[in-house]
Amino acid sequence: MAMPRPADLASDLLDDFRLDMAEQLPRCEQLLIELEHQPEDTTRLRALFRQVHTLKGNLGIVGFQRLMPLPQALEDILSALREGRMRFDSVLGDILLLSLDHFREQLAEALDSAPARLDNNARNALSQALRALAAAPGARQAEIRQTLLHHLDPATRLEPAAIAAPNDIQQLLGRHGIPVDADLLLFTELMQASEQRSHYWQGRGLRLLSLALGMNAMAGSPINPAQLATAVCLHDFGMAFLPLDILHKDQHLTREERKQMQAHPRLAFDLLKRMPAWDEAGEIILQHQEHADGSGYPKGLSEREIHPGALILNIVDTFDARTHERAHQTLSKRPRLRAILEINNLAGTQFSTHWVEQFNHLLQQRPQLAHL
Incomplete structure (x- = not known):
C-alpha cells in the first residue's frame, strides 16, 4: 500500500526536498564507489556520513519520519567505520549501494506512489540487519556481510555456469x-x-x-x-x-x-x-x-x-x-x-x-x- 504524504506539506518545500534528494543520493553512490578504490580515505568517509545525516534530517523536515529507519541504519554502519569498529571493503560497499537503492524506491513510493520491491516489514528487517551488522564483532563480519549481500541481491550468489551450447x-x-x-x-x-x-x-x-x-x-x-x-x-x-x-x-x-x-x-x-x-x-x-x-x-x-x-x-x-x-x-x-x-x-x-x-x-x- 502506498504511503500517504503529509497533507499540509507546502509544494515549494516538497519541490526543494525532491531536488535535494536528486543530488544527495547520487552523491552517496559516487562516494561509495570512490571509497572502494580508497577505503582508508577518511575525508570521503566523513563526506558520506554527512550526506546520509543530512538526508535523514531532511526527511524530518518534510514529515517523512517513517522513512528514517533505513538511513539511520546506514548512519550506524558509517559511524562504526569512522570509529574503526568496522573495515570498509567491496562487499560492504555493495550492501550499502543496494540499501540506498531500496531507500530510493521507498522514497518514490512515498512521493509518487511508485511500487517498491520491499514492503514496510521487509524494509524494517533490512534496517535491523544493517544495525546488527554494525554491532557485530569483527570475527563474524565476513560471514554476516556475505549473507546479507546474497539476501539483498540473490543474483550475486554464483551458480555453476555452463559453457553456452x-x-x-x-x-x-x-x-x-x-x-x-x-x-x-x-x-x-x-x-x-x-x-x-x-x-x-x-x-x-x-x-x-x-x-x-x-x-x-x-x-x-x-x-x-x-x-x-x-x-x-x-x-x-x-x-x-x-x-x-x-x-x-x-x-x-x-x-x-x-x-x-x-x-x-x-x-x-x-x-x-x-x-x-x-x-x-x-x-x-x-x-x-x-x-x-x-x-x-x-x-x-x-x-x-x-x-x-x-x-x-x-x-x-x-x-x-x-x-x-x-x-x-x-x-x-x-x-x-x-x-x-x-x-x-x-x-x-x-x-x-x-x-x-x-x-x-x-x-x-x-x-x-x-x-x-
Whole structure:
C-alpha cells in the first residue's frame, strides 16, 4: 500500500526536498564507489556520513519520519567505520549501494506512489540487519556481510555456469542477421575453448555477445555485426594463454604481470591479420582497451580515433568483469547496480558517453540482458 504524504506539506518545500534528494543520493553512490578504490580515505568517509545525516534530517523536515529507519541504519554502519569498529571493503560497499537503492524506491513510493520491491516489514528487517551488522564483532563480519549481500541481491550468489551450447550462440548470431559461415564457426569454437581455461569464464562469451550486438542494434547497427561478433569472440583469446595465477590474482599485478596482461589483444590481432576479411574485427580487438579520454592502451587513442566497435566492447567487457570480479575469490558476483553505476560515472572518461547512453537504453528495454 502506498504511503500517504503529509497533507499540509507546502509544494515549494516538497519541490526543494525532491531536488535535494536528486543530488544527495547520487552523491552517496559516487562516494561509495570512490571509497572502494580508497577505503582508508577518511575525508570521503566523513563526506558520506554527512550526506546520509543530512538526508535523514531532511526527511524530518518534510514529515517523512517513517522513512528514517533505513538511513539511520546506514548512519550506524558509517559511524562504526569512522570509529574503526568496522573495515570498509567491496562487499560492504555493495550492501550499502543496494540499501540506498531500496531507500530510493521507498522514497518514490512515498512521493509518487511508485511500487517498491520491499514492503514496510521487509524494509524494517533490512534496517535491523544493517544495525546488527554494525554491532557485530569483527570475527563474524565476513560471514554476516556475505549473507546479507546474497539476501539483498540473490543474483550475486554464483551458480555453476555452463559453457553456452553452440546452438545458443548460433541462434543469437542469427537474430542479428549474422550468417554462421566457416569463419564464424571457428571463432565461436575458439571462444568456447577459451572459456574452459577457467571455469569462472564459462558463459562469458554469450553474455558479451548479447550485450555488444544489442547495443549496436540499439544504435541502428552502425558497425558490421559480423565484424563486431568476431571481435567479441576473440578479443580475450590471448588471455587464455596467461598463467592462471595471474588471471585469478586478487592483489596488485607486478609491472611484468601488467605487461603480460596488456599484451593480450595482440595475439588475436596477429591471427586475424592472416584473414584479410576480418581486418575490421582485428582493429576492434587491438583498440578495445583504449579509453575515450585517451588514457587507455596500447596507443592512448582518444574517442574520435577509436573504432566504435572497440568503444562498445570496452563497456560490455567492463560490465561483465565488474559483475564477476569476485568470482574466483568469494564465489559470488557483484550487484548489477554497482557495475551500471560505475559505467555511468565513467562516461566521458573511460567510456564513450554516446555508447553509455546506448548501454542504458538497451538495459531499460531488455533488462534481462543484465541478468545473463
